[in-house]
Every structure is written in C-alpha cells, then in structure tokens.
Amino acid sequence: MGYRFSRDDVTHLGSAAGRAALAEVDRLELTSATHLRDIERVRRLFGEQAAALIETVGLRRKAEVKLPAADEWLFTDDALQQATPALVAEHRAARLAGRAVHDVTCSIGAELAELAAVCPAVIGSDLDEVRLAMAAHNLGVAPSPRLGPVDRNILLARADALTPTTRDTVIIADPARRADGRRTYDPAKLQPPLPDLLSAYAGRDIAVKSAPGLDFDRLGWVGEIEIVSLDGAVREACLWSPGLSGPGVTRRATVLDSHGAATTFTDADPDDIPDRAPGDWIIDPDGAIVRAGLVRHYAAKHGLWQLDPQIAYLTGDTVPAGLRGFRIEDRLDLREKTLRRELARRDCGPLEILIRGINVDPDALRKKLKPRGTRPYTLVITRIGRAGTAFLCTAHAPTSPELDH
Known part of the structure; x- marks a missing residue:
C-alpha cells in the first residue's frame, strides 16, 4: 500500500525545507542492502518526516521511466501505479486538442499535464484531497480559496466523479481497477463503477481509460475501443464515445514507441488479404x-x-x-x-x-x-x-x- 501521505506532508514536501530534505535523501542509495542504515540516517536528520521523504524519493525513482519529466513531482504509490505513461497521455491529449476537457478522476495530474499543453481549458477534479494537493504541486498552480488551485488554463476542484460539475467539456475518467485489494476486470467493480460513470455522462463526449483485459462485451460499449501499446507492451484500453471517434470506427490499435513513432490501425481500414502458404x-x-x-x-x-x-x-x-x-x-x-x-x-x-x-x-x-x-x-x-x-x-x-x- 505504501506510506499514507497527509495534507501536511504535501505542504512540507513542497516547501523550501522539504525540497532541501528531499535532495539530501536522494543522495542515499535506498537499496535493500542499505535499507536499515539509510532509514536510521534519515530519521536522525529529519525525525517524523523521514517516512514521507524516503517514500517520495523512492516513488520519484520509480517514475523515471513512466513520467520522465516528473522528477520533482509528488506521488502516492497507488497513484503512480495507475498514472498514464507520459507518451500515452500525450497521444490521448493530441486527439482532444482544442477542446475544453474535464478529467473527473485527475489524481496527481499526469493526464492534466499533457492536456494543458494542447487544450484551451483543463479542469481536474478528485475526491482525494491529498492527491489534489499533489496535483497542484505537480502542475505548478497557485491556490485559489474559492475555486481551488487555478492558474493558466488549469483549474482543480474537489468533486465526485459521478456528479457532473461542468458543461460543454469532454469528460476523461480513469476508474481505479482494484476491488477488495485485487485487480478486477469487471466494469461494475471499478471505482467509480464504469456503468454508473457512463450513465452519469450519457450523451456527453467522454473518454475512459481502462485495463486492456476489461470485459468489453459485458459493458456493451457502442463507441470506439482503442488499445495502446508502448515499446511493445500493451499499456491500456481507452473507450471513446461516438462523438470522439472517426466515422465507422469501433476498434483502434495505436502502437507507440519512446522514439516518437506512432502507428494507428482501425477497423475502417481494408482487411482483404490472400489465403496462401507460408512465405519466407x-x-x-x-x-x-x-x-x-x-x-x-x-x-x-x-x-x-x-x-x-x-x-x-x-x-x-x-x-x-x-x-x-x-x-x-x-x-x-x-x-x-x-x-x-x-x-x-x-x-x-x-x-x-x-x-x-x-x-x-x-x-x-x-x-x-x-x-x-x-x-x-x-x-x-x-x-x-x-x-x-x-x-x-x-x-x-x-x-x-x-x-x-
């Protein structure tokens, strides 16, 4: 489960003293071989802040491959595990360029960072106050007592994903994929439940990130299902409502690599192939x-x-x-x-x-x-x-x- 961060932890880690402490901890190896020695040193230097500091440095090191530009970000362990790799988020943002977008499960802001670069207005909401505070830190936005953190084209607010709070926006959601501590592929057991989420935004343009192994037949989705891979590994599926997909497209495969190459195939493409013996x-x-x-x-x-x-x-x-x-x-x-x-x-x-x-x-x-x-x-x-x-x-x-x- 990892360390359970508090709002006070987020405030301290984002302060000048917190940044200096994180830099000091980052000089340590923090390996299994040095674990006890490193913990003792951090506790001696920083007292009750030791656990939050060690966890943050460890999570930043884990994030280097998935979110290479997030070396000064704050995470929880669960949020990092579910965070979309930057190149995948960038691909999704490109499909929504020019639209106002509301990420109703914004967590620590990984999707918002890419959306803000191409969208005129970006709203992020979540029920978890700690993750919202981390998102504010990660996106570099300033607090506003009335609306929540707001700066540039980004607004953050505390809200329930199942309660529509914006109009004329594209909805993005990433339901949590664990139920009772285990990964689930049942749409009804996601958090929030996928059928409830789709019902709450019926008739709206919506994109929902999900696991590739989700039982889409049980869901009865009528829009597009996009499967995305990165560097040869399947990363996610994304459900796109009909208003966000191409004419006649119900299935899409997008192949990305870390060098910037991107190839897309859809079921609207030709599929006529010969019936022949094996080639070379x-x-x-x-x-x-x-x-x-x-x-x-x-x-x-x-x-x-x-x-x-x-x-x-x-x-x-x-x-x-x-x-x-x-x-x-x-x-x-x-x-x-x-x-x-x-x-x-x-x-x-x-x-x-x-x-x-x-x-x-x-x-x-x-x-x-x-x-x-x-x-x-x-x-x-x-x-x-x-x-x-x-x-x-x-x-x-x-x-x-x-x-x-």
Missing part, C-alpha cells in the same frame, strides 16, 4: 493489434497474410520496415524427438520459443529440447488448421522505426 518470414504483430482484433487490417497494410485464419501470426515474403521478423529455415513436425534432433544438427544454443494456438509451456519444452550449441534460433510453434506445427527460424531485428500518424 513470420511476423508476430504488436499486442495492441492483436488485442484490438485488427490482425487482418495490419496484414493488409503491409502485404502480409495469416498462417491460419484463427491465429495472429502473419507471414510474408519480406519484413516491413521497423518490424521484427523471423526467417523460416525449416518447417518441422511438432514432436519432441524431431525437434531435439534437428536443433542438435543445427548446433542450436540460445533458443527463443514463441507459441500461439497450442497449449505448450515454452520453458518446459526448452528444458526437454536441451539446446547446447552456439547458434541462436527461434522456434515458432502454432496451429495450422487442426495440426500443430513448428517453424525453425532465425530472427531479424527491426530496421528504422515506422512512423505513420
């Missing part, structure tokens, strides 16, 4: 494309086709720029004895095993195959029709990243 290469699409159900659309854009209509692996005669591919060296029967013999014959050492559509434990299989050679290979195991099959491949690293806004 196998391509494993990004997880956002698979989760969004846009494998055929992705294949059509890149001149690829599927190994099997029910499996997400793609194949083709070339590897599109920016993509990782696996050159097919051989196609083998999915039998342990056959695989072991062929790997030994080819002097296989480092062995990557990729699996779709077949119930095989890759780690257990690797131990059974006992590759002891020197040459690296990738074994792609899948199903074509009803038959399991294995493709012995050599990996091809991506070339220049693709960029397609």
Whole structure:
C-alpha cells in the first residue's frame, strides 16, 4: 500500500525545507542492502518526516521511466501505479486538442499535464484531497480559496466523479481497477463503477481509460475501443464515445514507441488479404493489434497474410520496415524427438520459443529440447488448421522505426 501521505506532508514536501530534505535523501542509495542504515540516517536528520521523504524519493525513482519529466513531482504509490505513461497521455491529449476537457478522476495530474499543453481549458477534479494537493504541486498552480488551485488554463476542484460539475467539456475518467485489494476486470467493480460513470455522462463526449483485459462485451460499449501499446507492451484500453471517434470506427490499435513513432490501425481500414502458404518470414504483430482484433487490417497494410485464419501470426515474403521478423529455415513436425534432433544438427544454443494456438509451456519444452550449441534460433510453434506445427527460424531485428500518424 505504501506510506499514507497527509495534507501536511504535501505542504512540507513542497516547501523550501522539504525540497532541501528531499535532495539530501536522494543522495542515499535506498537499496535493500542499505535499507536499515539509510532509514536510521534519515530519521536522525529529519525525525517524523523521514517516512514521507524516503517514500517520495523512492516513488520519484520509480517514475523515471513512466513520467520522465516528473522528477520533482509528488506521488502516492497507488497513484503512480495507475498514472498514464507520459507518451500515452500525450497521444490521448493530441486527439482532444482544442477542446475544453474535464478529467473527473485527475489524481496527481499526469493526464492534466499533457492536456494543458494542447487544450484551451483543463479542469481536474478528485475526491482525494491529498492527491489534489499533489496535483497542484505537480502542475505548478497557485491556490485559489474559492475555486481551488487555478492558474493558466488549469483549474482543480474537489468533486465526485459521478456528479457532473461542468458543461460543454469532454469528460476523461480513469476508474481505479482494484476491488477488495485485487485487480478486477469487471466494469461494475471499478471505482467509480464504469456503468454508473457512463450513465452519469450519457450523451456527453467522454473518454475512459481502462485495463486492456476489461470485459468489453459485458459493458456493451457502442463507441470506439482503442488499445495502446508502448515499446511493445500493451499499456491500456481507452473507450471513446461516438462523438470522439472517426466515422465507422469501433476498434483502434495505436502502437507507440519512446522514439516518437506512432502507428494507428482501425477497423475502417481494408482487411482483404490472400489465403496462401507460408512465405519466407513470420511476423508476430504488436499486442495492441492483436488485442484490438485488427490482425487482418495490419496484414493488409503491409502485404502480409495469416498462417491460419484463427491465429495472429502473419507471414510474408519480406519484413516491413521497423518490424521484427523471423526467417523460416525449416518447417518441422511438432514432436519432441524431431525437434531435439534437428536443433542438435543445427548446433542450436540460445533458443527463443514463441507459441500461439497450442497449449505448450515454452520453458518446459526448452528444458526437454536441451539446446547446447552456439547458434541462436527461434522456434515458432502454432496451429495450422487442426495440426500443430513448428517453424525453425532465425530472427531479424527491426530496421528504422515506422512512423505513420
């Protein structure tokens, strides 16, 4: 759960004395090996403020990858875990550029920071006074006794997400995904419950951040569902109301990387692909494309086709720029004895095993195959029709990243 911050903690940490104390604590290693020694030193120097200082420095270090510009921010542990990575928040903000936006679950302000750069008016609200105080610190806004912290184009206020408090704004929400201390994928168990949230803002333009594994069929969402990945890892889903999505779009996959490349596919794109035998290469699409159900659309854009209509692996005669591919060296029967013999014959050492559509434990299989050679290979195991099959491949690293806004 982490340290439980108070409003007094936030006030002190944001003061000149607090900033100096944080700088002093940040000089310590704060590792498991130095834990006791570091705590003793901080307690000796800063007394009852020690826990808040140590927690803040630790959270800032954790935040470096997700929020690289937030090195002087304040966080709670839960708020940092749920905070949107800066590049993902920047992508969402770009879709809302020029609109007035109200983030009704603003927490410590990660979304507001990106929205404020492109939107004329940004409102953030939350019921948690500590998180609101942290948001005010993080966004550099000054307190106003009547409206809450307000400065530039940002206003912060304490309000219940289920009680509409603004008009003519786009609503953004990020319900908490834990119930009874456990992660939940039930829309009704989110906080606030997703059905209640959507009912409260019926007829409004709204974007709701959610977990990619949420049961969208149970929700019955009629707008767009966007799945977003960053550097190859699926980060989130976002529900966009019909007024915020493109014509005819109900599914979107957005692939981002930390170098600034962004590629988007939607179900309004062409999805006509040939039915052919495997080509020279196998391509494993990004997880956002698979989760969004846009494998055929992705294949059509890149001149690829599927190994099997029910499996997400793609194949083709070339590897599109920016993509990782696996050159097919051989196609083998999915039998342990056959695989072991062929790997030994080819002097296989480092062995990557990729699996779709077949119930095989890759780690257990690797131990059974006992590759002891020197040459690296990738074994792609899948199903074509009803038959399991294995493709012995050599990996091809991506070339220049693709960029397609």
